[in-house]
Amino acid sequence: MAQLTARFRTENPRYAVEDVPFSVPAASETADLSHLINKLLAARGADHKYVEFDFLIQGQFLRVPLVTHMEMENISTEEVVEIEYVEKYMAPQPEECIFHDDWISSVQATEEWILTGCYDQTARIWSLEGKSIMTIAGHTEVVKDVAWVKQDSLSCLLISASMDQTILLWEWNVEKNKVKALHCCRGHAGSVDSVAVDCTRTKFCSGSWDKMLKIWSAVPTDEEDEMEEAANRPRKKQKTEQLGLTRTPLATLSGHTEAISSVLWSDAEEICSASWDHTIKLWDAETGGLKSTLTGNKVFNSVSYSPLCRRLASGSTDRHIRLWDPRSKDGSLVLLSLTSHTGWVTSVKWSPTHEHQLISGSLDNIVKLWDTRRCRQQTVLLQIPSHSL
């Protein structure tokens, strides 16, 4: 049986092994190599638990037998191969199920709580253990998106966007466990599908079906903004409907020709919006000007920005996840297409800590974690086929 000389290396000092070349069978796969490393680690320290590892050769994940991989990548089998290993991401097992009565439109978690928006016109706050802490009712329509604004030990600020064309800014008193609607943000003429809070936690922006992108202040005040009234709307009725003080947008950014599906702050002063008109637009939040437009050819459902690798990831209805470099000025905007979903990609999110990882959710009921390092064929680190309609 053919042997290869390999040198193992890791960046995690917990699992470091001696930096000497090992002779490994050429046909060994990830599991064999993992066994080898575990044996080495067990030999070193007695209190070693078995850990699954993943292996990278020159930045490419090993998914086939070693010799096949090296043939594919044109790596010489004569020399010493440097193999990097990382702890394997295991598919997580659902620990707890939080049951809603209706569809969940959005979810956002912090270290302590989970905030969800639901189609039963409420937003809910859950503890990490899955205990319902608070139900926030106030919208007259489906809650489409939720976001935390500010958290401290006493009170939290959060916003919820709804199909009833309003965004509500809530204050949640943690100790008393009471919510109070501070402001009702009016101005959209369609379902508000997406909200995003900026890094200073003083502003947020919202994208709506009415093709508008609006920037709002997230600072609670006691004053009520003046609102141009719809002339024929009975004032009394409006008053009774209202919950909290009316707030009007700081700025309105118009430019999309179709509904906006996703917004985010890519920078302190830059807003990125994805729309059904097949474009992703970058806006200057300060001036309200359009900075650049990335044009695709399918409807965008979701967009995410990673400050680590400075790339945008977009999920669209043609089942692909595309990576964009928003700063490149030339035509080749799409850096990479990740394809293996079989339904619309409705949500993408970059890892906040790892610059190569992103996670995507799709209408094919699968959540996938991607590693962008593997270029030739995308690496799906794990698939979570947990949801069912």
Place this chain on the structure above:
Amino acid sequence: MEQPLELESDDDLTDSEESVYSGLEDSGSDSTNSSAAEEEEEEEDEGEQEEPSNGAAPKVKGAPRKSKALGADPPLKDSEGLSVPDEYEEDSSDEEDIRNTVGNIPMEWYQDFPHIGYDLEGKRIYKPIRNKDELDKFLEKMENPDYWRTVQDKMTGADIKLTDEQVDLVHRLQKGQFGDVHFNPYEPAIDFFTHEVMIHPVTNRPADKRSFIPSLIEKEKVSKLVHAIKMGWIKPRKPKEDTPTYYDLWAHEDPNSILGRHKMHVPAPKMKLPGHEESYNPPPEYLLSEEEKLAWEQQEPAERRLNFVPQQYRCLRAVPGYPRFIHERFERCLDLYLCPRQRKMRVNVDPEDLIPKLPKPRDLQPFPTTQALVYRGHSSLVRCLSVSPSGQWLASGSDDGTVRFWEVCTARCMKTLPVGGVVKSIAWNPNPTICLVAVCVEQSVLLVNPCLGDKLLYGATDQVLESYVPPEEERVQPVQWVTATSEEHSRGIRLTVQHSKALKQVTWHGKGDYFATVVADNSNMQVLIHQTSKRWSQNPFRKSKGLVQCVLFHPIRPYFFVATQRYVRVYNLLKQELTKKLMANCKWVSSMAIHPAGTDGGAGTVPKVMCGVHPVMDVPFPPPGDNVICGSYDSKLAWFDLDLSTRPYQLLRHHRKALRSVAFHKHYPLFASGSDDGTVIVCHGMVYNDLLQNPLLVPVKVLKGHTLTMDLGVLDVVFHPTQPWVFSSGADGTVRLYT
């Protein structure tokens, strides 16, 4: 013979010399004259008188010439050289023509004169008199033994008797031999230089010193040349172009000319190869029996199957000569010669070429390709679909007696409206400022406000409906407009238009105020047009033209399309007349769709770009409504180009079963058809700006997904208003979205 001749010559020599001198001096002239004029002179008297001297003269005259010519008697000359001064000894040239004083001229000039030339004293030198007649000549010939060797000297006219040497010379020359007897032409040749290469030089002279020293002159010449080359006065010799120039003689020949015809050689048709019956020993079945032979003989020669009788011979040697061989060859030649041959141009058409060149479907993106969402909720077959003008909501009507409103992007059922009956048709108001859905339930049309979307819009819609003021005098109407009860109002129903019979279809006008309904009836009340704002209905047709299947309003013009079983009639609503009648070429029209405005051919695939290029267009071009598609129950889809003809421009037979519904996309050049076979076929239907260019129809995708239920597949297809997506509703109770 020689001896006497020599003697005579000796004498002659002496005499002649004397005579010569005498001739030159004084009196010799007479004698010479007389001798010369032997033949020519007949007239002169004087010549005749001096005839006696003639006889001696020839002898005198001939002798010196002979002696000179021969030159063979040096001793004689020497002996006489003593006595005679030898100043003419060497020069014998003048001596010969001593009596010829005229030079070398044609003697004919003196033909008519008795003399030839003149002597020194200017006297004539007379020719010898020659007046011999035939008799004299004969006598002389008889008598003179030397007559055969006597010749006449033309220069002087005198007769000369040739000597033996002269005769001998003449003989030799006649034989082609050398004149000199003693000349040996075959003497042995002695080479001066030997042919062998010798080792020593011919001369033994030592080489000069200068042959070792470089020549100064040459050096000077070379340096001059070098200088000239350096200065560029002498150019290096151009290399000779050794590529020969050829001329294509036939380059400009017309291939169609007569010569060109010969290029097309048509080979002669081959003769049939001989078969068994031509064999000398054919198998017995080829031999003719007696009756056959008799029949063969009675047949006309042209009618015979064989032009010979097969015969059997024992061996090849016994076969006789074929008597008709030459005849047959001749006939064959006549055939070849008289029957003009022509190359038959076989039309070699690849069947692939006959198929029209259609672009590849993948070049015609975007179009729906895969099923994306399934809208589940209906418990029975979903008959009809309609999408809100914004594209956010979808309304579906089902046999389970409900109308459901869906959020398009999530397949979430937002509202369910029970209407208590089979929903045959549903139509969202195309005006984006009005939020109203018309629903056909049994005998009534419900106008429903779904309360979805912008609050302002649906609030305003309610206000518009509520602001209706009934007219003072009640008008007679074919239908009844009923305002919804409060219970119905809370469900969203605003108005009910009650008809007398069951309804088939409802459709809105583009402005959103009028709608038309089709009643399942065979009377003239089949089609009714209603106005929402005035709650007023009218019956546009006085008499029925057949069973109306569906009706449609033209998107912008006041035209009204009515599809009956076999025809589509186009009415002008303003002029109230029939404009066109389209022959559908099918048995039973099921559905119809009108090409909408704004599908620009040039930029049809990217409508947004198109909008940028043509910023303002009052009338979209090509004008909408020029193209109509009709689906029929006999699984055909007919595309009409109203500008071309009233017959279908193209008939597409892609479905295997009856078509239930057809639809155009509002912006993209797409149309779709849903069929009972459970498939939706999406076609690319490009209409060009250029009026001369016909629409391009390419089927691009077959969308499957619906399961057949009760032999029904897809019941309705609708395009999304902004995206290249298509919705289909099926008998399996689902609505599916393909993107």
